Amino acid sequence: MPDKAIAGLFNRAGKRTGRSNGWSQSRVRSFRNTHGFAVYRNGEWAERGEVTLTEAARMLNLSSATVLRQIATGIIPAEQYCKGAPWVIKRRDIEESV
Structure with missing residues (x-):
């Protein structure tokens, strides 16, 4: 971030x-x-094969709230490293759901 x-x-x-x-x-x-923590670089999420919640919602043609519900129920695997941090969603997991 x-x-x-x-x-x-x-x-x-x-x-x-x-x-x-x-x-x-x-x-x-x-x-x-x-x-000694590295500075954030634009595009590093894409390099790691990750998408944001908003990008995942756009790819699935769903609202962000629906994607959050699917994360909560385990339909979409995702990680949140601490409360309030962005959800980390693997692009391949979204592409497999489409």
């Missing part, structure tokens, strides 16, 4: 910095640089 999106995710989850501050794009960038 881009730094700005990570900051939003941390803030919504109530996570604070080590000094009890809220997260900002620059604080995430600083943390990432200090700990």
